[in-house]
Amino acid sequence: xxxxxxxxxxxxxxxxxxxxxxxxxxxxxxxxxxxxxxxxxxxxxxxxxxxxxxxxxxxxxxxxxxxxxxxxxxxxxxxxxxxxxxxxxxxxxxxxxxxxxxxxxxxxxxxxxxxxxxxxxxxxxxxxxxxxxxxxxxxxxxxxxxxxxxxxxxxxxxxxxxxxxxxxxxxxxxxxxxxxxxxxxxxxxxxxxxxxxxxxxxxxxxxxxxxxxxxxxxxxxxxxxxxxxxxxxxxxxxxxxxxxxxxxxxxxxxxxxxxxxxxxxxxxxxxxxxxxxxxxxxxxxxxxxxxxxxxxxxxxxxxxxxxxxxxxxxxxxx
Ligand code: FAD
Numbered sequence: 498x499x500x501x502x503x504x505x506x507x508x509x510x511x512x513x514x515x516x517x518x519x520x521x522x523x524x525x526x527x528x529x530x531x532x533x534x535x536x537x538x539x540x541x542x543x544x545x546x547x548x549x550x551x552x553x554x555x556x557x558x559x560x561x562x563x564x565x566x567x568x569x570x571x572x573x574x575x576x577x578x579x580x581x582x583x584x585x586x587x588x589x590x591x592x593x594x595x596x597x598x599x600x601x602x603x604x605x606x607x608x609x610x611x612x613x614x615x616x617x618x619x620x621x622x623x624x625x626x627x628x629x630x631x632x633x634x635x636x637x638x639x640x641x642x643x644x645x646x647x648x649x650x651x652x653x654x655x656x657x658x659x660x661x662x663x664x665x666x667x668x669x670x671x672x673x674x675x676x677x678x679x680x681x682x683x684x685x686x687x688x689x690x691x692x693x694x695x696x697x698x699x700x701x702x703x704x705x706x707x708x709x710x711x712x713x714x715x716x717x718x719x720x721x722x723x724x725x726x727x728x729x730x731x732x733x734x735x736x737x738x739x740x741x742x743x744x745x746x747x748x749x750x751x752x753x754x755x756x757x758x759x760x761x762x763x764x765x766x767x768x769x770x771x772x773x774x775x776x777x778x779x780x781x782x783x784x785x786x787x788x789x790x791x792x793x794x795x796x797x798x799x800x801x802x803x804x805x806x807x808x809x810x811x812x813x814x815x
Pocket of ligand 1 (some may be wrong): 562699700703704726727728730731741742743744745746757758759760761762763764765768778779780781796797798799814
């Protein structure tokens with residue numbers, strides 16, 4: 498028996514969430530006293546996975562797999578899980594992995610739990626803590642299948658280095674032309690992606706217009722943070738839709754989320770509840786965001802943000 502972790506990459510490079518999920522799977526495999534097998538598809542840096550503890554890495558390479566498509570990826574990972582006698586398949590919570598999970602569940606006749614936020618509470622039966630109601634509550638889910646699949650929430654476990662001497666096995670694979678054809682791909686232009694960022698600085702309608710976005714940009718640059726925005730901001734075209742966070746946008750699970758001129762509507766909070774520390778800058782002391790925040794500054798963003806940025810820059814250079 499083994500634990501199998503899917504090491505997802507983007508354009509051949511691993512993301513922080515991949516190292517996190519491999520670290521997580523290492524601890525679970527240790528608790529189960531099983532081997533940890535990592536599966537990598539068309540990565541340019543498969544060897545880096547051995548920094549996070551797998552016993553074996555199986556890599557598949559084929560130019561037809563450059564684009565993620567459900568049919569091929571699902572069949573490769575489920576075949577691998579079967580041949581490695583996986584009792585547990587661990588995935589991250591990226592869009593692709595969440596898309597994969599139900600298909601793997603059907604192929605492997607496996608139980609499935611998403612939004613997993615910690616190491617299982619018990620292994621017999623497998624009892625998993627999951628977040629629910631947009632991270633406002635937790636539930637314990639029991640999975641009773643012979644094989645189970647879990648999707649670990651971003652930033653819930655952390656990346657833990659654990660160097661191993663994993664053998665890397667390269668497998669050739671015949672791939673069918675997928676039924677789904679990708680016509681085009683639009684990549685977000687931000688230097689740091691919202692999903693991977695430790696710090697996110699986000700702006701709302703309180704910034705009055707796109708010409709004032711330098712406030713968000715300067716603060717984000719001082720902190721090495723990704724930029725985000727509320728829905729109306731992207732609807733009005735002030736910022737690209739790839740930066741919109743919330744119920745209908747991207748989820749954020751950063752260590753620090755700074756909201757500038759955002760009211761804190763329930764649909765916005767739904768996307769950022771998983772962030773660890775929330776800081777709000779708003780000139781209305783009654784703004785609902787203050788109730789959800791860890792720290793709040795009541796003040797005009799046009800006064801507060803430049804002062805905060807300068808103070809941070811001075812602090813960093815001292
Ligand atoms: P506003 O509500 O206009 O708030 C602006 C804030 O800025 C106010 O609190 C104000 O006090 C403050 N402000 C004004 N001037 C200043 C200043 N000078 N300095 C400091 N603060 C200032 N919204 C999302 O964000 N994400 C979603 O995914 C999302 N999904 C939705 C889905 C549905 C089905 C619906 C119905 C709505 C959704 N919304 C979503 C919209 C949501 O309900 C709110 O309308 C939206 O979040 C408000 O955006 P805002 O806070 O930027 O703007």
